[in-house]
Amino acid sequence: MTARSPAAVLGTAALVAALLAAAVQVEAARERAYPTGEDSEESLYLRSGLALRRLTGAYNALAADVYWIRSILYYGGAKRRLARPQGPEPPPLLAAPPEEYALLYTLLDLTTTLDPRFNIAYRFGAVFLAESYPRGPGRPDLAVALLEKGLRERPDKWEYMQDIGFVHYWYDHDYRAAANWFRKAADVPGAPWWLRSLAATTLARGGDRQSSRAMWEAIRQSAEVDWLRLDAERRLGQLQALDDIDALQPSVDAFAARVGRGPADWASLVRARVLRAIPLDPSRVPYDLTPDGRVRLSPASPLWPLPDEPQRTSARTPP
Template structure:
């Protein structure tokens, strides 16, 4: 009996080990299958806008929900791909160029590294640039661009330039000046950082700082 129990124990351990080892592989196959099943044909943004019959806003909302669902089903899953995310976001923002949430959250979805996101900060920047062009009064889009450059691209000099642009916006909070100065210092351009801080001390929200 003891011999049989020992054999059963060994077999059980091997079975459990096999399940543990195969688990990640099975999950990857399930994810790949789900992605194949969810791949859908998307019309071009221009075509959809032309045939929207005045319901651009409603269609933008529907495709935004689709984009969020598309992202949510893939985020944090090893091996997941986000091949249609960029196209979905382009549809949304073409239908409604003032859909700020689509620009801001869409840029996060695109910029986050895998498996959290698509790992495409270049596409995130392109999306934000379109948003900035369509909504020049929205300083938050410019701020988001700066953070993508800072956190995802690691281009501190360009990020600092963008943050300085943000700080000069009439509706931007004053802390954006300090943010610009701090990132300039991180980029090794300490003289510009000192000038920004000195200007803040002497003139408050003055816009006299120039490179």
């Protein structure tokens, strides 16, 4: 397969954010036009990428674009449906994909079989797959499988190695494996210098917020396209929200200890001059204050849900 031209790659990248928004608009229009009911069942009649390559012949790249657009619409539509109030509870991390995302990996696999050098499909597709439910299927294992498929086609693609490290770090919390992949990426000619520092920091302090900030800041600065940069900025905002919650909770607890009950709302703390104003998260949405006096990120915030912060681990064997 002939590599895509820079213009084609940039053109596809520029469409991604618009297509994600379009998925939401298309789904909303469908629901306005038809009575509300059970979501329609998605299906694929051809699941073999090799068979599809034979059928599309000289039009493999065009077919890959079609399946990539379908992947984006499928992912965006599922996210919107799951954003409804009282959505289902998250499944176990490595359970079979929820039915709402059941075809996502298959669509991405077809896309990258039709065009094995489709860089954006590997990188964005891995983010889609790894995203925790309900924002995604919560399948970091499939995200790694997709990126490893890309590496078999392009063994010198340090970006895929970096992305595998990122999946192990952020979603698996396997910091030894993450450091190993960052180190592999650093060894590739042309890779940025900071990957070696990131590998050392991850191995020494994996899981703490300082090392997480270093990772996301590095990704933000090196992002090839705006969508990846904006995602890194969102993650940095989540880390700031975790810091804010840690700073606010002692003030709430001290107020409750002094008056013998928890505050009814943020206004109570403002009137008592415990706080200057109602606290807002980095996206400018007020934090929630629960009836039992716990500070939480609002589900209405674009930063929701916040990432888990497990204890520093990992005795698992790196790849």
